[in-house]
Amino acid sequence: MKSDLETRVSRKLMLRIIPFVMVLYFISFLDRVNIGFAAMTMNKAIGLSPTAFGLGGGLFFIGYFLFEVPSNLILHRVGARLWIARVMVTWGIVSAASAFVVGPNSFYLLRFLLGLAEAGFFPGIILYLSLWFPVKQRAAAAAWFMAAAPISVAIGSPLSGAIMQMPSMFGLADWQMLFIIEAIPAVLFGLLVLRYLTDAPLKAQWLQPDEREWLIAKLKSEADAKQSHAGHTSGALSALRDPRVLALALIYFGTSAGLYTLGIWAPLIIREFGFTPLQTGLLTGVPSVVAVVAMILWAKHSDRTEERTWHVVIPCVIACAGFIFAGQASTALLVVLALVAVNVGISSAKAPLWAMPSSFLSGVGAAAGIAMINSLGNLGGFVGPFAIGWLKNVTGGYAAGLYVVAATLAVSAVVTLLLSRQPKPAPVIA
Numbered sequence: 001m002k003s004d005l006e007t008r009v010s011r012k013l014m015l016r017i018i019p020f021v022m023v024l025y026f027i028s029f030l031d032r033v034n035i036g037f038a039a040m041t042m043n044k045a046i047g048l049s050p051t052a053f054g055l056g057g058g059l060f061f062i063g064y065f066l067f068e069v070p071s072n073l074i075l076h077r078v079g080a081r082l083w084i085a086r087v088m089v090t091w092g093i094v095s096a097a098s099a100f101v102v103g104p105n106s107f108y109l110l111r112f113l114l115g116l117a118e119a120g121f122f123p124g125i126i127l128y129l130s131l132w133f134p135v136k137q138r139a140a141a142a143a144w145f146m147a148a149a150p151i152s153v154a155i156g157s158p159l160s161g162a163i164m165q166m167p168s169m170f171g172l173a174d175w176q177m178l179f180i181i182e183a184i185p186a187v188l189f190g191l192l193v194l195r196y197l198t199d200a201p202l203k204a205q206w207l208q209p210d211e212r213e214w215l216i217a218k219l220k221s222e223a224d225a226k227q228s229h230a231g232h233t234s235g236a237l238s239a240l241r242d243p244r245v246l247a248l249a250l251i252y253f254g255t256s257a258g259l260y261t262l263g264i265w266a267p268l269i270i271r272e273f274g275f276t277p278l279q280t281g282l283l284t285g286v287p288s289v290v291a292v293v294a295m296i297l298w299a300k301h302s303d304r305t306e307e308r309t310w311h312v313v314i315p316c317v318i319a320c321a322g323f324i325f326a327g328q329a330s331t332a333l334l335v336v337l338a339l340v341a342v343n344v345g346i347s348s349a350k351a352p353l354w355a356m357p358s359s360f361l362s363g364v365g366a367a368a369g370i371a372m373i374n375s376l377g378n379l380g381g382f383v384g385p386f387a388i389g390w391l392k393n394v395t396g397g398y399a400a401g402l403y404v405v406a407a408t409l410a411v412s413a414v415v416t417l418l419l420s421r422q423p424k425p426a427p428v429i430a
Contacts, residue, residue, distance in 0.1 A: 008208075009211045010137060013215075014141070014144070016206060017141075022148040022151070023189065025148035026148040029149045029263070030156040031092070031182060031183060032114075032263065033152075033263030033264055034178055034179070035053075037160040037163075037277065037281070038164075038175035038179060039053055039268060040267070040268070040277055041173065042101075045175070049393060051389045051390050051392075054265075054386040054389020055389065056111045057111065057386070057389070058383065058384075059111040059112045060381065061115055061260075063112040063115025063117075064115035064119045065115075065375045065376070065378065065379055066116070067116050067120070068123065069240070072123045072127065072367045073236065073371070076127070076364055081198070083120065083124060084124055085190045085194045087190070088186050088193060089187050091117040091118040091121075092184070092187035092190060093117075094113050098114070099172070099178075100176070122374055123370045123374040123375075125145060126142065126354055126357075126374075129142060132215075134219065139300075139302045139351045140296075140299050142299070142355060143295050143298070144296065150289075150295070150347050153263065153288040154292070155285065156285075157281040159281070160182070161267075162278055164178060164278075201216050237368075238365060244360060246376070248357060248373045248377075250377070250415050251353060251416050252377025252380070253376065253377045253408060254380060254410075254411055254412030256377050256378045256379070256384070258342060258345075258380075258409055259381070261323075261388055261405045262339065265398070270336070283332070284339075287339040288347075291340075291347040291348075292347070295347040295350070298315070298348040299311075299352065302352040302355065308352045309416055311348075311352035312416045316349050316410075319345025320409040320413070322340070322342035323409065324403060326398075327403050327406075345409070357373060
């Protein structure tokens, strides 16, 4: 039973932190995947084949991979407020510059640079949440934060479709206007981060003294208890070579392949049925609305039962089945239904998955380990979109690529089960 003090603190944390970081991730995800709508006219304008588009879409994650761990270690040192602000302003500038690509090579370069600019944002926020939320709230807090991705698709898809139908301004093509308009919020909110975000509970003037003291004591007691358990890792190098970190990265690889296949290719798959950009946006957004509800309820159930393994396995299996069904679907209705299953599965797996690292990582080890999981796992965001584009060129359809992505999610489910059956290693502290 929660005390009145705990209830007050929990409510303030949810109201102060979660809505703001959700808006930041909404903007982030929109800028990552809006090329799916830009591609409707951009690909022809600058001469991109399906393979070239898939490659460019995935190159984001190569830049992301290279700078992810260094970026999160810098965030751990200088604080989230300064570093998240830097990340957002630079990615906004690079995203706007994407409006001026002129061919495959410049498209590849800007996508790579966007990944470099944005590296550290997602794992930085996951780390930030672990500094504020007690263990029993952590999956729910992460779920609300990550709900911004399907919300971004649900709202951003119709918005992107509408921008693509706007009359030309300043001599810009529709896809150029899309990149510039949707980049502006990243810069503005990056500047707002400097004024709004609080680095740590000790500096939280928006908490009453007794609330602040309770939260600091609660988090410290959990950290002390975690350090006394076998298998705890607090050093950066130890975290990077911890087999559990590598296993979680492999699990995340499948969910990332699925997520970015949806974000980058779903608009083009649905558009093939003859819909306008706005109609395509609305249909792309429908599955994400269902996913938001599912992921919040699933994360709360995971927190309540304190169970993570099956809360990752079951959604991965559902998403796998959804991709297989999408590859066989012959009507727009069946495709949308398949995408509902995929969205629900991928979204629901993420919060329980991201609650796992903080159970055995802390301090600089958490910064390095979480970044490693995200950077390696997000390479799935390269493999999935590229596989779709390459196999579409080879086969003339989307089915083969969708089956490949389904296979990555099957691997995620199996590795999660294997990880849960491994004995905990002896403590390693570097």
